[in-house]
Amino acid sequence: MAPAATSASASEPTRLDRPDPLDLPEGDPFGAHNLPYGVFSYADQGPRVGVRFGDHVLDAGAAATALGSPYAGLLARPTLNPLLAAGRTAWSDVRRALTAWLTVPAHRETVRPHLHPLASVTLHLPFEVADYVDFYASENHASNLGRLFRPDEEPLKPNWKHLPVGYHGRAGTVVVSGTDVVRPSGQRKAPSDPAPVFGPSVRLDIETEVGYVVGVPSAQGTPVPLADYRDHVFGLCLLNDWSARDIQNWETVPLGPHLGKSFATSISAWITPLDALDAARTAPPERTVPLLPYLDDTASTDDPAGYDLHITVSLNGHIISEPPFSGMYWTGAQMLAHMTVNGASLRTGDLYGSGTISGTEDNERGSLIEITWNGRDLLDLPTGKRGFLEDGDVVTMTAWAPGPDGTRVALGEVTGRIVGAV
Structure with a gap:
């Protein structure tokens, strides 16, 4: 039962008609207090690091690049391994940055285009397993x-x-x-x-x-x-x-x-x-x-x-x-x-x-x-x-x-x- 990507149909409402993916329902268990990491692909784009936010996935590398973040090199990858290897200080710094990108109003217009509905992406093994x-x-x-x-x-x-x-x-x-x-x-x-x-x-x-x-x-x-x-x-x-x-x-x-x-x-x-x-x-x-x-x-x-x-x-x-x-x-x-x-x-x-x-x-x-x-x-x-x-x-x-x-x-x-x- 391998997960398969799906695409939005022409009859679906435009993004402007949909609820803003940055506005989560109160108590959403995948809110800014969570932010788990994975690897996903969509359309003709290859695997990339994603962060789950509600029922969407943030293209973390694309968002980091758009915001001029120094963490783009860790996040614009097809696997979590570089981030895993970066260590505890980097883990905490990246988490703080992601929280700000998804919650600070000044970032909304930059971040929103890099959020993809979970139902439209394919999820992959998130890291290369060593042992x-x-x-x-x-x-x-x-x-x-x-x-x-x-x-x-x-x-x-x-x-x-x-x-x-x-x-x-x-x-x-x-x-x-x-x-x-x-x-x-x-x-x-x-x-x-x-x-x-x-x-x-x-x-x-x-x-x-x-x-x-x-x-x-x-x-x-x-x-x-x-x-x-x-x-x-x-x-x-x-x-x-x-x-x-x-x-x-x-x-x-x-x-x-x-x-x-x-x-x-x-x-x-x-x-x-x-x-x-x-x-x-x-x-x-x-x-x-x-x-x-x-x-x-x-x-x-x-x-x-x-x-x-x-x-x-x-x-x-x-x-x-x-x-x-x-x-x-x-x-x-x-x-x-x-x-x-x-x-x-x-x-x-x-x-x-x-x-x-x-x-x-x-x-x-x-x-x-x-x-x-x-x-x-x-x-x-x-x-x-x-x-x-x-x-x-x-x-x-x-x-x-x-x-x-x-x-x-x-x-x-x-x-x-x-x-x-x-």
């Missing part, structure tokens, strides 16, 4: 899977509360929201089967996650401490790390996920900068096991690294879960610190995922394997009963966070449709 790491940061999710697969043992493995467990994923199959997901094929073997078989996955699942987008790189051999998180991470996006549970279950012992996870990871077309989420910052849950110094954030009450994100997951247009991100045991700062503590370097465009987000309630589980308890309790939807995903199913994730002065900050949605195996 991808997926974590397992929700205690509720990890405990649910432990109860499912190891009912006679403690739900959590002994290491889980000492470090953020993760695996290295495949950057080349990260795709933008709206891209169709081809059902993966591979080996699978049920416990009762005498031998493995090959074929399309029959237990295709979702993983409701938040992705962290790295901007500033780090030197190999130099760990990134907790305190430097905001100097390296540019922003957040919604992420769906599609999972073939049957393929994954057979291949995981002894090294972990591979083909069951590497076929597609969908991310939003919009990256929400950390500065837009300051009002949503919150402390993580209480730590119940003492942490080693490089992960110990218990004294950082004045600089919390959790986020109060409210996520909604829909299957074929019907809400099936509302996982709360505020309950994640491990924070993005801790994941970054652990990912680099061995000296691994960061690169501009690195992406790391939170792992599946699940709350304490049944309606807060972030994967179908939890929602249906491994297929035992089928979802009863108007489109049919579901244990796992069928061809043609469309999964959509949306989210919002508290913003300044009682506003809401919307995160860009991530959606994907399952198509049959090749």
Whole structure:
């Protein structure tokens, strides 16, 4: 379901007859307090950096050039990577400039021609993904899977509360929201089967996650401490790390996920900068096991690294879960610190995922394997009963966070449709 550009018809009203795109309705979650970044193209114009404002996209590079801004060189690009690499001072300066361009009356006539209706553009993968790491940061999710697969043992493995467990994923199959997901094929073997078989996955699942987008790189051999998180991470996006549970279950012992996870990871077309989420910052849950110094954030009450994100997951247009991100045991700062503590370097465009987000309630589980308890309790939807995903199913994730002065900050949605195996 790749997004396609559309063009205005001759019967549509002229721009002068339409509402001014610079005048947003009160409380618009994509207002000047948000300003997420993406990459778009329109008509015969190639990809370029865009900033979402209401239901329009600002051609950031064109606006910067028209206004004689010194940031035009960062914004007049076909990808976000140059801006990501520019660092925290530049991120804040560009954000202040964009806010002024979109809100100061003196700029209106210059900026207005560079706003394009969202429905008329094509959205692209917003940055070139360098590396991808997926974590397992929700205690509720990890405990649910432990109860499912190891009912006679403690739900959590002994290491889980000492470090953020993760695996290295495949950057080349990260795709933008709206891209169709081809059902993966591979080996699978049920416990009762005498031998493995090959074929399309029959237990295709979702993983409701938040992705962290790295901007500033780090030197190999130099760990990134907790305190430097905001100097390296540019922003957040919604992420769906599609999972073939049957393929994954057979291949995981002894090294972990591979083909069951590497076929597609969908991310939003919009990256929400950390500065837009300051009002949503919150402390993580209480730590119940003492942490080693490089992960110990218990004294950082004045600089919390959790986020109060409210996520909604829909299957074929019907809400099936509302996982709360505020309950994640491990924070993005801790994941970054652990990912680099061995000296691994960061690169501009690195992406790391939170792992599946699940709350304490049944309606807060972030994967179908939890929602249906491994297929035992089928979802009863108007489109049919579901244990796992069928061809043609469309999964959509949306989210919002508290913003300044009682506003809401919307995160860009991530959606994907399952198509049959090749």
